[in-house]
Amino acid sequence: MAALLHLTLGLLFGFVLVNNGAADYDSMQRMFAFEEFRLFGTAIVTTSLTALGLAWLRRSRVAATVSFSRKPVRRGTVVGACVFGVGWGVSGTCPGTALVQLGSGHFIALATIAGIVVGQRLFDALNRRYWHIGDNAC
Amino acid sequence: MSGFWPWYWGGFAVAAIAVAYPYCTGRLLGVSGLYARALAVISELFSPAPQPDEDAALLAALEAETQAEFGHPEPLAAPAPTGLDAVRRSPTRSAPLFLLGIIGGAALAALLRADAVDPLKLGQLFGERFATPTTAVLALAVSGVCIGFGTRLAGGCTSGHGITGVACGERGSLLATLVFWSVGVAVARLCVLRIGA
Numbered sequence: 074m075a076a077l078l079h080l081t082l083g084l085l086f087g088f089v090l091v092n093n094g095a096a097d098y099d100s101m102q103r104m105f106a107f108e109e110f111r112l113f114g115t116a117i118v119t120t121s122l123t124a125l126g127l128a129w130l131r132r133s134r135v136a137a138t139v140s141f142s143r144k145p146v147r148r149g150t151v152v153g154a155c156v157f158g159v160g161w162g163v164s165g166t167c168p169g170t171a172l173v174q175l176g177s178g179h180f181i182a183l184a185t186i187a188g189i190v191v192g193q194r195l196f197d198a199l200n201r202r203y204w205h206i207g208d209n210a211c
Numbered sequence: 212m213s214g215f216w217p218w219y220w221g222g223f224a225v226a227a228i229a230v231a232y233p234y235c236t237g238r239l240l241g242v243s244g245l246y247a248r249a250l251a252v253i254s255e256l257f258s259p260a261p262q263p264d265e266d267a268a269l270l271a272a273l274e275a276e277t278q279a280e281f282g283h284p285e286p287l288a289a290p291a292p293t294g295l296d297a298v299r300r301s302p303t304r305s306a307p308l309f310l311l312g313i314i315g316g317a318a319l320a321a322l323l324r325a326d327a328v329d330p331l332k333l334g335q336l337f338g339e340r341f342a343t344p345t346t347a348v349l350a351l352a353v354s355g356v357c358i359g360f361g362t363r364l365a366g367g368c369t370s371g372h373g374i375t376g377v378a379c380g381e382r383g384s385l386l387a388t389l390v391f392w393s394v395g396v397a398v399a400r401l402c403v404l405r406i407g408a
Contacts, residue, residue, distance in 0.1 A: 083312015116223025153365025158394025160357030176317025188355015
């Protein structure tokens with residue numbers, strides 16, 4: 074049940090992101106350059122409607138069974154977002170859209186995905202040894 | 212390239228999933244966190260099986276003896292949760308299947324759209340900026356390392372911080388999103404200047 078549920082939600086997510094053009098490099102770069110409003114508008118609508126939806130979920134009957142993880146500012150928030158921003162800007166890709174690109178036939182996205190795995194492992198290794206930042210990754 | 216959904220429908224569809232996900236699974240949606248969980252599950256599969264715990268075995272034997280002697284205690288009320296409730300309440304190792312789902316859903320959408328897809332490029336602009344396959348693979352691999360490292364350090368990515376966290380008004384997410392948007396815009400601008408000059 075749980076497996077099927079996660080798989081189905083993922084299927085929908087991938088399907089929607091392709092049709093949004095959220096995984097389209099050229100669209101992303103035109104958004105970064107402020108040449109095209111479309112993806113920017115998509116982001117604004119997404120976040121606003123999600124805010125409404127999650128506010129409803131917090132008051133709903135099932136709220137007690139949902140864990141609303143907190144995301145306080147912590148050591149690493151700014152530096153991490155900067156490092157991610159560099160990768161995002163160059164590749165026009167985030168962890169979700171890299172999988173979308175692979176699925177839609179851009180096999181070169183395997184390089185991005187491999188890089189993401191290596192980067193996460195690298196962080197975990199360094200964090201275990203030196204930094205000890207609490208793990209509340211989304 | 213055109214032929215994408217208009218921004219309001221696209222935004223509505225993503226939001227519907229970002230709300231349906233915690234409604235169904237009991238956890239907020241965040242893709243970079245799912246990568247980390249996928250890695251954890253995979254390394255668990257390949258690590259040697261844990262040794263049976265002697266203390267636990269002893270406790271179980273004691274419990275069995277006690278129950279044989281004094282009979283079974285009445286179970287405490289609370290009927291077992293069913294359906295979605297059961298999924299929400301139990302920790303699951305199947306969450307990373309969401310990532311496989313993304314690949315499958317994208318493949319399906321690409322088949323239906325029937326756009327021309329170059330497996331070694333991400334688009335026309337991409338091809339102009341990274342002319343040879345070597346530079347393209349290198350650029351993406353290095354970007355990937357930045358994405359993986361940065362999202363773990365910041366505790367989220369475009370979905371966990373940018374959509375869910377900002378929607379919840381979490382301060383860490385608002386700050387992270389502001390920073391990665393600004394840096395993304397600046398870096399994309401630098402790419403254009405350097406390559407387009």
